[in-house]
Amino acid sequence: MMSTHVVRHVSECFVKPHCPGQESNQICNLTPWDIAMLSVHYIQKGLLFKKPPTTLVDQHDFIENLLEKLKHSLSLTLFHFYPLAGRLVTQKTQDPPSYAVLVDCNNNSDGARFIYATLDMTISDIISPIDVPPIVHSLFDHHKAVNHDGHTMPLLSIQVTQLVDAVFIGCSMNHVIGDGTSYWNFFNTWSEIFQAQAEGHEYDVPISHNPIHNRWFPELYGPLINLPFKNHDEFISRFESPKLRERIFHFSAESIAKLKAKANKECNTTKISSFQSLSALVWRSITRARSVPQEQRTSCKLATDNRSRMEPPLPKEYFGNSLHAVSGEATTRELLENGLGWAAWKLHLAVANHNASAVLDFLKEWLESPFIYQIGGFFDPYCVMMGSSPRFNMYGNEFGMGKAVAVRSGYANKFDGKVTSYPGHEGGGSIDLEVCLSPDTMSALESDDEFMSAVC
The missing domain is CATH 3.30.559.10 (Chloramphenicol acetyltransferase-like domain)
Incomplete structure (x- = not known):
């Protein structure tokens, strides 16, 4: 109804x-x-x-x-x-x-x-x-x-x-x-x-x-x-998103800490971050929910701020865009036959290798052949795109009514596989993920034991 x-x-x-x-x-x-x-x-x-x-x-x-x-x-x-x-x-x-x-x-x-x-x-x-x-x-x-x-x-x-x-x-x-x-x-x-x-x-x-x-x-x-x-x-196109389900999944600080510990233990390292571990879980789980063919290449893209990576760094108050999407890639077989840590390490390397030199190389290529991003270009049936950041101060905003009870977003820039990150309402390192998927894939994700066991 x-x-x-x-x-x-x-x-x-x-x-x-x-x-x-x-x-x-x-x-x-x-x-x-x-x-x-x-x-x-x-x-x-x-x-x-x-x-x-x-x-x-x-x-x-x-x-x-x-x-x-x-x-x-x-x-x-x-x-x-x-x-x-x-x-x-x-x-x-x-x-x-x-x-x-x-x-x-x-x-x-x-x-x-x-x-x-x-x-x-x-x-x-x-x-x-x-x-x-x-x-x-x-x-x-x-x-x-x-x-x-x-x-x-x-x-x-x-x-x-x-x-x-x-x-x-x-x-x-x-x-x-x-x-x-x-x-x-x-x-x-x-x-x-x-x-x-x-x-x-x-x-x-x-x-x-x-x-x-x-x-x-x-x-x-x-x-x-x-x-x-x-x-x-x-260079302008009007993207119409397919029919999607949007759902907020909450991950407590304790659940994320367990994911991080698991990923680092599997790779015998301490370098994998909490967000890389969570993103790896999302990448693996959505790929499994989509029933992607075993030899199909998949990717997980992370929206990354360039400010701190420049030499010298740009201040965080720099007003404008300073954004890039780094990517981890693997076949479905590689992604699902290896563990959480293997996928998280892929993402860690993508982030670690994104330095000032990589940023300047991208800009040089763009200036030689300028292009305009098209939302349809991000709409890859085998991609997961992690946008926004749980580090943004969202719940610190008050307008005479106390702390907000929720963060929500509009229609903008959503497609099958878009995941938007928010800090959890209780803070302390908790994270909310707004996941956009086709109805069938979302139903499969809701039945995914590895994913849902981490959701609180």
């Missing part, structure tokens, strides 16, 4: 940076890391908060006050993250021929979109079902938008949805502007400013991690990247 619940948009406005500085009138050049993201979806992540009890606050006054405080603190946050209030622009010339995509940070743009919506559902309706309910996708703006749409659509959109007993704050950020590290630095700063505002700091709020907008380019290249295209139709 299909749900009749719908998200109703009540109001919409645009928020601009408070007291925009001179920098916000500039053009922001994009790096190869940024430009390659033009055809993938926006980043869509959000937090579910429990509303104060009706016995303590008037619900109408509560939501009105919350919305005003969110908008004001967002304006203050955009002062620091001013590219998010801009728009993408394409500059073309005929003689000599050139094609470049940039960010126009000029405050003549509308700014970031802010939507208030309502939904007649409860926290339990969202987090209790075995599968993530499809209505969650409607808690985000920019549904199915690709980053190139940032030429005409806001680069940042906030949707605040009031539920019966909760508030969901969903954020859609253009992936050309930044990666997950940048996304959560923005979100964390917004929370920090909101809380400082609640303590009486009206405008001049110091922040812990000032974003660095000076984008990094390889030596002898940039700051303007000329693309070998004449029209965006040559």
Whole structure:
């Protein structure tokens, strides 16, 4: 029986940076890391908060006050993250021929979109079902938008949805502007400013991690990247995901510690990390659930931050994309006949070998022959793609309602085999994995003894 619940948009406005500085009138050049993201979806992540009890606050006054405080603190946050209030622009010339995509940070743009919506559902309706309910996708703006749409659509959109007993704050950020590290630095700063505002700091709020907008380019290249295209139709595609089931699997710190100890013992080493061990379990289990032919090559890709790998390293406050996917590969036979440690060691080597030299080699190849990532290109029936990171500070964000009860994501960038990593709600090294699989594969995974014995 299909749900009749719908998200109703009540109001919409645009928020601009408070007291925009001179920098916000500039053009922001994009790096190869940024430009390659033009055809993938926006980043869509959000937090579910429990509303104060009706016995303590008037619900109408509560939501009105919350919305005003969110908008004001967002304006203050955009002062620091001013590219998010801009728009993408394409500059073309005929003689000599050139094609470049940039960010126009000029405050003549509308700014970031802010939507208030309502939904007649409860926290339990969202987090209790075995599968993530499809209505969650409607808690985000920019549904199915690709980053190139940032030429005409806001680069940042906030949707605040009031539920019966909760508030969901969903954020859609253009992936050309930044990666997950940048996304959560923005979100964390917004929370920090909101809380400082609640303590009486009206405008001049110091922040812990000032974003660095000076984008990094390889030596002898940039700051303007000329693309070998004449029209965006040559590199933009619209990916429609197949029918998927989405489910959150929880792994306690103790369960992950056991996986790590097992993997390292099997390889007689101490170098394999907790996340590499967990990823190896996921790779083996999903491959088994898919009934992949024995000699078929499979892979497990890990989204990896390049910042710490550069020489000298880029600061963690670097605002932009600095992301790469490293890969472990094996035939099904190799993967399943060998143990957890064998697969985890494959992933460990992929991460360990991803150094500054490897990053520069990739960039050099890209600059010689630029390409744009296509979501369909990640949709490999024998691949597992591990995205996001349990290290991101998600549950540290507070907006006057205490700690969030759950993290959820939108439709964006999902396909069969996409796994998104979140810190577990209780912290302490626990991890939640949001797994997207075809219905048949998900059913087989739910019957996989090795996998389910590690789920808590």
